[in-house]
Amino acid sequence: MCCLFLVAALLGPRALAFIWWLLDPARWGATFPQPLFGIIGWLVVPWTTLAYTFALPGGIEGLDWVLIAVALFVDLGTNGGGAFNRDRRPKWRES
Numbered sequence: 001m002c003c004l005f006l007v008a009a010l011l012g013p014r015a016l017a018f019i020w021w022l023l024d025p026a027r028w029g030a031t032f033p034q035p036l037f038g039i040i041g042w043l044v045v046p047w048t049t050l051a052y053t054f055a056l057p058g059g060i061e062g063l064d065w066v067l068i069a070v071a072l073f074v075d076l077g078t079n080g081g082g083a084f085n086r087d088r089r090p091k092w093r094e095s
Contacts, residue, residue: 013046020053031056047071047078 021028031053032038041049051071055064 013050014042017042017046017050017053020050027057028053045072045075047074 028038032041038049041052048068048071051068055067058064060068
């Protein structure tokens with residue numbers, strides 16, 4: 001599990017999810033019976049997908065909801081941060 005956190009810190013959540021899926025496909029199969037949902041989650045909200053995969057096999061209770069909510073806010077922040085700072089970037093000049 002320690003190596004998974006290192007991969008997340010260095011390569012990001014999508015690489016972590018891919019490596020975790022390679023190491024433990026049964027957990028991912030139990031979490032997402034339809035692979036399409038896992039793939040969509042991997043593409044759109046990777047931190048939330050990781051948190052959901054981490055929490056679901058034991059049942060989601062109590063602090064698991066907090067973990068999933070924090071992961072969702074991290075996803076929204078990383079996806080929305082680019083749109084927020086879009087006006088601060090220099091404009092493209094056409095020659």
